[in-house]
Amino acid sequence: MKLLSVVIPCYNSQSYMRKCVESLLAGGEEVELLIVNDGSVDETAQIADDYARQYPTIVRVIHQSNGGHGEAVNTGLRNATGIFFKVVDSDDWVDCTAYLKILEVLRSFKAHSQSVDMMISNFVYEKEGARFKKVMKYSNVLPENKIFGWDEVKQFHKGQYLMMHSIIYRTQLLRDCRLELPKHTYYVDNLFVYKPLAQVEYLYYVDVDFYRYFIGREDQSVNEQMMIRRIDQQLKVNKLMIDQVKLHEIRHLRKKQYMLHHLEIVTVISGILLIRSGTRANLDKKSELLQYVKSENTELYHHLKYGLLGNLINLPGRFGRRISVGAYKIAQKMVGFN
Numbered sequence: 001m002k003l004l005s006v007v008i009p010c011y012n013s014q015s016y017m018r019k020c021v022e023s024l025l026a027g028g029e030e031v032e033l034l035i036v037n038d039g040s041v042d043e044t045a046q047i048a049d050d051y052a053r054q055y056p057t058i059v060r061v062i063h064q065s066n067g068g069h070g071e072a073v074n075t076g077l078r079n080a081t082g083i084f085f086k087v088v089d090s091d092d093w094v095d096c097t098a099y100l101k102i103l104e105v106l107r108s109f110k111a112h113s114q115s116v117d118m119m120i121s122n123f124v125y126e127k128e129g130a131r132f133k134k135v136m137k138y139s140n141v142l143p144e145n146k147i148f149g150w151d152e153v154k155q156f157h158k159g160q161y162l163m164m165h166s167i168i169y170r171t172q173l174l175r176d177c178r179l180e181l182p183k184h185t186y187y188v189d190n191l192f193v194y195k196p197l198a199q200v201e202y203l204y205y206v207d208v209d210f211y212r213y214f215i216g217r218e219d220q221s222v223n224e225q226m227m228i229r230r231i232d233q234q235l236k237v238n239k240l241m242i243d244q245v246k247l248h249e250i251r252h253l254r255k256k257q258y259m260l261h262h263l264e265i266v267t268v269i270s271g272i273l274l275i276r277s278g279t280r281a282n283l284d285k286k287s288e289l290l291q292y293v294k295s296e297n298t299e300l301y302h303h304l305k306y307g308l309l310g311n312l313i314n315l316p317g318r319f320g321r322r323i324s325v326g327a328y329k330i331a332q333k334m335v336g337f338n
Contacts, residue, residue, distance in 0.1 A: 007076025039066025128216025
């Protein structure tokens, strides 16, 4: 059994996947790299097969017809043999020094038979053209270098939450919660992070800048204009997050508070994108989303109606929407996303 399975979903990734794979090979024999070629029509399949031939005990390649990012992750999870599970997108990479530290900690869990459900580390927004690289850190809310439960998790700042780039899950936990991401859908990383949290009991935080999250390609799914064009997929994932986790059933107060906070952020992002589109149809979708929230989760609806972030997307009239967009732009500059 491998220590860590890393799934690399690839679709037409020939221009950048080598940097990703090379950064992960530093993990050596304790790590398996599962390159999932999701129906690429460029040289992705050949590049992946070359790595598998060169590193037969580390790299495995799975070729499949195109099913989207979520189905590539599903395939990786079905084939993973590692104790722990990580997703690294093919246009991102990891820092070698931080990577070795992460593996050292995972190794200690295995050696001492310690059950940790989720490991958390920092990630860096590698935004093309930016002078300064924003780091998403969690040292203000999570204890460092120890196994802890939700009682020790402090309140997250507005706009600060756990993303796919931040986390490594215990593989069996993902299987136990029956994680299955929808096919042909963007933004499923939100669901990947969120659904398993309901079963997470023991966490561990390492304050290292491990994951390098590249932002800059025009065709990238997180490009703002691309997100607006694909807003229906963002809304689909948003609603699945509401549907698949019943917050009222979560007994631990701190966990419930965090998950409500996380869901609020994703819903606010949906609302801001609908406002940014500037179309009447999408403003109607924003109203529909709030009505959906009201019918499914009254606690979340209350946060969206009366909380700081919720108020941001519910300011009345054209002038109110301008204020909402202005606040969003400030957040973009501060954090570095999109």
